[in-house]
Amino acid sequence: MSYCRAVTRWTTLLPPAALVALAVAWVTHPEGLLGVSLVALLLVGAVLAAVHHAEIVAHRVGDPLGSLILAVAVTVIEVALIVTLMVGDPVHGATLARDTVFAALMLSLNGIVGFSLLVAALRHHLAVFNPEGTGSALATVITLAGLTLVLPTFTTSNPGPEFTPGQLAFAAVVSLALYLLFVFTQTVRHRDFFLPPRKEETEPAPDPEPHDVPTNRATAVSLVLLLIALVAVVGLAKVESKPLEKAVNAAGLPQELVGVVIAALVLLPEAISAVRAAADDRAQVSFNLAYGSAIASIGLTIPTIALAKVWIDGPLLLGLQTTQIVLLALSAIVGVLTVVPGRSKPLQGGLHLVLLATFVFVSISP
Numbered sequence: 035m036s037y038c039r040a041v042t043r044w045t046t047l048l049p050p051a052a053l054v055a056l057a058v059a060w061v062t063h064p065e066g067l068l069g070v071s072l073v074a075l076l077l078v079g080a081v082l083a084a085v086h087h088a089e090i091v092a093h094r095v096g097d098p099l100g101s102l103i104l105a106v107a108v109t110v111i112e113v114a115l116i117v118t119l120m121v122g123d124p125v126h127g128a129t130l131a132r133d134t135v136f137a138a139l140m141l142s143l144n145g146i147v148g149f150s151l152l153v154a155a156l157r158h159h160l161a162v163f164n165p166e167g168t169g170s171a172l173a174t175v176i177t178l179a180g181l182t183l184v185l186p187t188f189t190t191s192n193p194g195p196e197f198t199p200g201q202l203a204f205a206a207v208v209s210l211a212l213y214l215l216f217v218f219t220q221t222v223r224h225r226d227f228f229l230p231p232r233k234e235e236t237e238p239a240p241d242p243e244p245h246d247v248p249t250n251r252a253t254a255v256s257l258v259l260l261l262i263a264l265v266a267v268v269g270l271a272k273v274e275s276k277p278l279e280k281a282v283n284a285a286g287l288p289q290e291l292v293g294v295v296i297a298a299l300v301l302l303p304e305a306i307s308a309v310r311a312a313a314d315d316r317a318q319v320s321f322n323l324a325y326g327s328a329i330a331s332i333g334l335t336i337p338t339i340a341l342a343k344v345w346i347d348g349p350l351l352l353g354l355q356t357t358q359i360v361l362l363a364l365s366a367i368v369g370v371l372t373v374v375p376g377r378s379k380p381l382q383g384g385l386h387l388v389l390l391a392t393f394v395f396v397s398i399s400p
Contacts, residue, residue, distance in 0.1 A: 195353020
């Protein structure tokens with residue numbers, strides 16, 4: 035009981051503390067080793083607190099709505115971060131949205147899925163999930179990525195991998211429409227397709243005890259603290275981006291690596307929740323988090339960026355490079371082969387993790 039109280043105490047106090055630290059760091063711009071280290075520690079703590087409160091909210095509202103709440107919350111703040119960085123850095127702003135969204139896409143499709151499948155399959159012999167709902171989510175991810183990130187590379191109205199204003203508006207409308215259609219399918223029309231499959235048992239599983247379900251008050255408090263923690267995570271990640279950018283430049287590494295690191299930090303709460311669900315033999319929840327994050331990342335980012343282009347000057351290069359297209363195609367093919375059977379061995383998790391490692395390696399050494 036004392037351990038539970040201790041966990042509750044620090045997860046309640048740390049998000050506001052991280053938010054205060056964010057306000058101080060935003061003004062002081064710490065660059066020394068001590069300041070950067072303190073910001074990094076608070077960033078990790080905010081991530082762990084976000085995971086704790088996200089699990090409370092998800093447990094109260096149930097799946098798949100709980101997974102959707104976390105995915106949307108992270109993505110909305112991620113979009114705000116992208117717009118802020120685009121306004122503040124016009125030099126790298128042309129490719130910032132593309133690089134950040136693609137990094138989030140690869141981390142979700144291969145990182146979260148790969149680790150979740152590996153943990154679930156090693157611990158429970160097979161990772162079992164619902165292929166109908168998971169396949170629908172993967173098809174939505176592939177469609178959104180193809181229309182918004184691959185197609186601009188091959189259009190000819192504008193030189194380079196860039197949409198015309200009319201094409202960008204069309205992509206924004208289609209992305210938002212597909213996202214809303216998926217949310218309707220996941221939460222209303224075919225909600226059962228996104229729930230963990232029922233196991234064949236002679237007796238039905240007992241209902242959870244009433245005291246195991248968080249109260250409305252506890253859920254509301256956790257929801258507020260979750261939003262505060264997510265704001266702190268994204269904001270502190272931005273504060274850390276400047277020292278990270280200097281370190282990357284000093285090491286002679288590509289500038290895109292900064293976006294990969296920031297995307298990884300932003301997605302860390304979802305990744306931890308997904309792996310925990312996989313360890314509890316709920317691989318479907320892991321897929322809901324991974325694919326839901328990828329869908330929200332594209333479906334909300336592209337419309338927002340299209341709207342922001344009204345007052346942001348400069349080009350917006352969304353088209354992927356050849357190497358990125360190859361990695362996306364491989365991820366889509368392996369993802370389809372993983373999802374179709376409805377169950378997965380550790381091999382599938384290993385395949386996705388190899389693709390993730392390839393993406394990181396190519397980002398470091400293009």
